[in-house]
Amino acid sequence: MRKINDIPAAPVYSNTIVYVGQAINQALVNQLQDEGYNCLQYTDAFKAYVYLLAEVYANAPLPYAILCQEDLKEEEAYTFIANLARCHRLRTVPSILLLDKNEGANKRKAKLAGADDFYTGPVSHEDLLERLEFLHATRDERLEQTDAQQDFPHLRISLGKRLFDILFSGILLILLSPILLVIALAIRLESPGPIFYISKRVGTGYRIFNFYKFRSMRPDADKELEKVIHLNQYQSQNGGLAFVKIDNDPRVTRLGRFLRNSSLDELPQLFNVLLGDMSIVGNRPLPLYEAEKITRDLWSKRFLAPAGITGLWQVTKRGRKEMSTEERIELDMQYADECSLWYDFKIMAQTVPALLQKESV
Structure with a gap:
């Protein structure tokens, strides 16, 4: 990378x-x-x-x-x-x-x-x-x-973390390949459109890359965002929006809802990890329209940490409807301060229980 x-x-x-x-x-x-x-x-x-x-x-x-x-x-x-x-x-x-x-x-x-x-x-x-x-x-x-x-900040990606990411993502892709094929076939059979949803994301050091997920929405979902933005879960205290997560999003397909609830739609991000765009653990890479809200020096520190599939906010506050933009950014910046391979192992150990936990909506 x-x-x-x-x-x-x-x-x-x-x-x-x-x-x-x-x-x-x-x-x-x-x-x-x-x-x-x-x-x-x-x-x-x-x-x-x-x-x-x-x-x-x-x-x-x-x-x-x-x-x-x-x-x-x-x-x-x-x-x-x-x-x-x-x-x-x-x-x-x-x-x-x-x-x-x-x-x-x-x-x-x-x-x-x-x-x-x-x-x-x-x-x-x-x-x-x-x-x-x-x-x-x-x-x-x-x-x-x-x-x-000036003392310029360095990006927090160690050699040990990168080697772990390559080994872990490679093994998972081999073991999960049958499941990936079944999901791809099911998406194709349920609705027309591409199997993968590919979007531009802003990750470590404001680096922009192609972000992969299994498609869980109708093909024209991006064009309908303005119609459902009032359902956004994340609300900023100053009235602005940084993150977008829609409650009961009507654009999501029936299969897509299952993939999201089980987090199976995230599996293609293992390819991002293997390519070096992301790590297994880190701060979530943001779409351009979200990242442009986080350019203040106080908040931009979150981009010094690795971009990841799972992270601190997912395992500590998953599903909290009342969670604010400021709270999530604070958790991202906390991870940027404390990130290490040992800290990643602790977060990974909490990821599975967090996935099984029902969201409070």
Whole structure:
């Protein structure tokens, strides 16, 4: 599995400038494009971050620069810049914050977030490009300085844990292969559509991968989410939603309900474990629409732990209807702090009793 902290010896850059903001300076964009740069514009910082990580994992050329306006809600601009530093390859890309006001507090926050530079007020594209050229020329010196000043978190996946995941998932796939074939045949006979449900998930270190489950819903279920979202089990104290689990979801097929209640729909995730996308034990990998709600520095620590099939919240609070988003995130962050192979064994020992426990709905 490629680690998010891997950095190539010689980064290659494209002529792309990623520009994130609510009210993007279109005149500046036009001037940059007239100079031969391709400007990708995003009003959503998380979607921009997902794009950048996807480019990193595809070994694509890095953008020439990343511009971010301060006008994103809830100081998300500073969080976006700080999250760029979690990936060493993205740290080689000059990042510039465009501040709304020339205030000392904002400048200090920009520096603390890790921005390579910041501008206030109108921005001249000539000055901006001259500054970017300088930042590229001094890249190695700049990175040495930031490495000395910051202690970047490392992803919590040990060699012992990875070896255990490979051995355990491989043995289970061999032993359970007859059951997997029977389930696949039953799904195909019950309803039209694919046997597997494949979705993009955000796992360890914000890594995006294809997540496999046996299909338990009608083929068009994703398009009907808005119709049933009012039944969501997880409610945030601040009124927002991070996790989605629908009570008595009408989109679930009859066979799918059995697969879910018995957790047999999760078995294809053993392939994710074997491929290195996930571990047997860890924090659940999240769909993009859930992960984009968890970008605050306080909560993003959950993504430093391995993504897993089973985890702490599943064995301690499985089926609690009153469980809040905040409670589940707290458990995820607790696992990120305490995860170890021995801790995983304790969670695995509690997984089977938790699966047999009836949910309180």
